[in-house]
Amino acid sequence: MPDYTAPTKDMAYVLHDVLKVQDRDIPGYADLEPDFTTAILDEAAKIASDVLAPLNAVGDQEGCTLENGVVRTPKGFRDAFEQVKEGGWTGLDMPEEYGGQNLPYVMGLALTEMLSAANQAFAMYQGLTHGAAAAILAHGTEAQKQTYLPDMISCNWTGTMNLTESHCGTDLGLMRTKAVPQDDGSYRISGEKIFISSGEHDMAENIIHLVLAKIPGGPDGIKGVSLFIVPKFLVKDDGNVGERNGVACGSIEEKMGIHGNSTCVMNYDEAQGWLLGEEHKGMRAMFTMMNEARIGVGIQGLAQADVAYQNALTYAKERLQGRAVTGTENPEGPADPLIVHPDIRRALMDQKSFVEGGRAFVLWGATLIDQAHRAKDADADGLISLMTPVIKGFLTDQGYDMTVLAQQIYGGHGYIEEHGMSQFTRDARIAMIYEGANGVQALDLVGRKLAQDGGKHVMAFFEMVKSFIKDNAEVEGMEPILTPLKQASKELQSAGMFFMQEGMKNPNAALSGSYDFMHMMGHVCLGLMWARMARASLDALANGTSDPDFHKTKLATARYYMARRLPATTMHLARIQSGADPVMGLAADQF
C-alpha cells in the first residue's frame, strides 16, 4: 500500500522563503506568519495522510455502485467525509458570514494539493462543492447565498457542475437541455447531462447541481446558455430540505480511474431550478467555477505526481537490484539499491524537479488570485487568467508523465495493482481531459489569452522574467540558473512573435503550435520558479540557515531543471516555427 506524506515543509518554504506571503500587501496576508500557516498545514496534513490516503486504494477497488437510484460510495468514505466536514475544511477560504474562515485562497490551494494527493476521487466531492459555492458567491442573489452557501460551505450539502451532454463537451453551444420559465420566477429543467462528477452519492443531505441549459427562444449557440441552481431536494423556507426535485442519476460510468468518485449520467425531468446570474450569460457564471476548477485540476496533476514520486523514491531506496557502475555501494547486501543507477536518478530528478517547481508555480498563481480578488488588482487578474490554461494543461500533462515514470521505477511491480502505482496513473489521466481537454487549454492560451488586453499580460510576464534575470545577474551562484532561463524565455518570445506574424496571415499557423506553446510556457514558468527558489536558498545559506542541506538540495534540483528539463523549449520552438503546413498538409480524406 502506498503512503503519502504531505509536503508541509516544502509548502512553508514556498510560502515564506520564496513568495514571502507574510510581507505581501494583500488583505488577509498579514496573518500568514510561519507559525500560523504551519499549524494549518499540519492539521490538513493529518486528515490527508491519516484519513484520506488509507481510503485511496479502497475507493479504486470498490468503486461506486448504483442501486435503485441510490449511489453508494466506497466503504469508509462516509466517515471520512464527516471528518472533513467537522474540520470545516471547505470553508477555509470562504467568507465568515456564510460559515467560512476567510483565509486567503493560497491556503485553500495548499489544502487542495494535499487532499488530491491523498485521495483524488474523494477530494472531488469536496472540491466541486467549493467550486459551486464560489460560483454562487460570485453570481448569486443574497437570498441564494443565504439559502445555499452555509450548508455547502459546511459540506452538509455538496455541489456539482453540469455542462457536458453526450453529443457536446467542448462545444457547449450544441446543448439541448432546456429551461422553461415558470410564473413563480423559477424554471423547469429537462435534459440529460453526462460525466457529472459527484453527481449522486450517499455522503450529503442534499446536492446542489449547477446546470447549464437553454431558455427556449433565446439566442442560438453558446450565447443562449444560462446557468441554473437545481437542488436534489428542494429547500424549504426554513432552510431544511424538502421534497425531491425532478433530477436523478440514470447510471454511473465505468472509468479508467477515479473509481471512488461517482461519475453520473444525470437526468433532469422538469426539475425545478433557479437562474444563477443573468439569462443567457451562463457561460460567464460557469467560468467562475471553471477557472477555479481548472486550477484545482492542474493541482491534481501535480498532486498525483507527488504521491507517486514519494512512493517511487521509497522503492528506489529499498529495492536492491544490480550494482552501481562506479563501484559497489551496499557491500553488505546482495545488490545496491535502485537509486544508485543513473537512469533511475534521472527519473527521480525529473519527478522531484517537476513536483517542487509545479508547487511553487500554483502557489504563486494562488497569490495572484488573492491579489486580484482581495486587492482588486486588475493586472494580477489578467496574469492569472493567462496562467490558468498553463497551470491546467502543463501540470496535468507533465504530472501524468511523472506518474508513469514513478510507476516505471517499480518495474513489473508497478503494473500490478497491488502496490497502487497503477492507480496514480489511472487517476491522473482524467486531469488531462476534464475541465477542458488540454488541447482546449492550449487553444484558450494561444487563441485568446495571449492577445487579451492587447497582449499586456504576456508582455508583463516576459518583463517579470527579464527583471528577475537582471536583478540577480550579479548574485553569486545564479549564473548557471539564469543563463538557461534567459535562453528559454527568449525562445518563448520568439514563438509568440511567430504567432503574431504568421497567425495574422493564417490562424492555423498559430493554432498548429498552440500545444507546444503551452508546454514551452509551462517550462519557462517552472524555470522562473526554480530561479526564485535558487535565489531564496542562496539567501538562506548566506544567512546561516539552520537547515543547509534542505537549501543545497533545492539548488541542485534547480540546476537539474535548468540543465535537463528546460531544453525542451528549443524543440517546441522548432516545431512551432515549422508552421501550419506540416500539420495541415493532408486533406481529411487523405488520412
Added chain:
Amino acid sequence: MPDYTAPTKDMAYVLHDVLKVQDRDIPGYADLEPDFTTAILDEAAKIASDVLAPLNAVGDQEGCTLENGVVRTPKGFRDAFEQVKEGGWTGLDMPEEYGGQNLPYVMGLALTEMLSAANQAFAMYQGLTHGAAAAILAHGTEAQKQTYLPDMISCNWTGTMNLTESHCGTDLGLMRTKAVPQDDGSYRISGEKIFISSGEHDMAENIIHLVLAKIPGGPDGIKGVSLFIVPKFLVKDDGNVGERNGVACGSIEEKMGIHGNSTCVMNYDEAQGWLLGEEHKGMRAMFTMMNEARIGVGIQGLAQADVAYQNALTYAKERLQGRAVTGTENPEGPADPLIVHPDIRRALMDQKSFVEGGRAFVLWGATLIDQAHRAKDADADGLISLMTPVIKGFLTDQGYDMTVLAQQIYGGHGYIEEHGMSQFTRDARIAMIYEGANGVQALDLVGRKLAQDGGKHVMAFFEMVKSFIKDNAEVEGMEPILTPLKQASKELQSAGMFFMQEGMKNPNAALSGSYDFMHMMGHVCLGLMWARMARASLDALANGTSDPDFHKTKLATARYYMARRLPATTMHLARIQSGADPVMGLAADQF
C-alpha cells in the same frame, strides 16, 4: 466498440516499394513476390480483425480466473485459439521439419503486429509459444526438438518464459530457484517465479515452461544460471502427455491491463526439468528467446498505437464539435468534425507518422534478422543487435504516448471504458516494462551495444544514413527530408562522441544520458525510414503509379515527421551534454 483494420496495404508498401524484399539476395526471399505476400497478409488480417479483435474488450472485462489450480481464459478465447492453431500461424516462419512453413521472419513479424493490435493479451499466448520454440530450436538437442517442437509449432502446446522472482527482475543473478541434478540426467526444479505471462490456462494440452534456475554448487550470480525445459505434463516416449509435473499456478495477478492474459505466480516443487543448452549458460539460451521477445514487445507498442490511432481517426472524422477557425467546413451540420482543428491534426499526425515510420523500422529490422540467420551475415547480426533495444524501448515508449494521444481525442469518452480507448493505453503500458524495462534497454544500448565489436555497428549505421543522404541529395523533392535528417544524425553522432569522451572518465556521464540517447536513436531511425519511404513514393509518382494519393500522403507524412518529430533530437542532445552532474548531484539521502 473499437474496430481494427489490418494495415496490409501499408505493409505491402514497406515490403515491396521500400525494402524491396523481392529483390533481396536472402534465402527464401525470392518467394516474396507481392501476390504471395499479399495473400498471406490478407489471411492474417482476417483472423486478426474478425476473430481476435472482437474478443479484445471481452478479455479486458472478464479477465482470467483461477479456481482449484485451473485458470480459465475469457469467453471465446478457446475457440479463437483453435482457429489460430488451425491456421498454422505459429509455424509461419518455423522449419518445415517440425511442422512449420519456413517463411522468412519478416512475414512472421508482420503477422505479430496484426495479432498484437487486434488483441495483445490473446496474442501473447501464441507469441510466447513462438519464442519458447525458437529457444528450443536454437539450443535444444535433436531429441528435445523432436519431443517439443511439433506440438509447440502447432500451438497444441504453448510455451512460457520464467525469469522473474519476487525479489529480482532485472538482476537475475539474485535468483533462488534451484535445479538439483538427478541420476537420470534430468533435474528437480524448486522455487517460485512471478509475472509469468500465459503461465497457466485452458487453451492447450500442455504448457512447456522454460525456467531459469541455479544448479547448486555452480558459480555465484548470473554466471550460475541455467535454463530448463519444464513441461506442465511430462511427455511420454510416444510423444503424448503423461503425468502432471510438479508445477502449478499459485495465483494470478490483478493488473492495469492485458487482463485476458493470465499473469501467474508459478510454484515449482521438485518439478522434473531438462537442461536446455549448457549448464550455467542459461542466460545465453534465454537471450535467444528474449531478443525475439524484445522485438515482439516493440511491435506491441507500435500495434497498440496503430489500433488506437485508427479509432481516434474515425472519431475525429465523425464527432462534430466547434467550427474550423478558417471558416465553416460542414455547413449542413451543427458543427464541424474534430479533424478540422489544428491541434487535433497535430495529434493525428503524431500518431500516423509514428505508426507508419515504426512499422517500416521493425520490418527493416526483421530483414536484418533474416539476413543474419538465413544468409549468415555477421554485420546484419551486429546491426540488429544494436537496434533491438531501440525497437523495444523507443517503440513502446512512443507507442504508449500515442495511445494516450488517441485517447485524448475522445475527450471524456476516452476515459470511460465503453469506447475501448482506455484499454489500449492500459494494455500498451506493460510493453514499456516487460522483457527488460526501458531503462534497461537504454543501458543495454549505451552500456553494451554502442561499443560492441569496437563500435563497428553504430558506425555502420551512421554510414548508412550518410550514404543515403549523399545518394539522394540530387533527387528532386528530397531536400526538405534530407536536411533535418542530416542534422538529427549529426546530433546523434555528437551524443555518441560525448559518451566516448566523457564516459571514459566517468561512466555515469554516459549512463545519465542513456535514455535520451535511446530516444534520439529511435528518432533518427524513424527519420531514415521516412526518408526511404519518401524516396520510394517519389519514385512511384515519377513512374506513374495508379495510386498517386497514397504516395502523396506518404510524402506529406514524411515532411511532418521531419518538421515536427525529429527536432526532439536537439533537446535530447542538450540533456545528454549536461552530463552526470545534474543527474547525480544529490546524495541518496538528500532526496
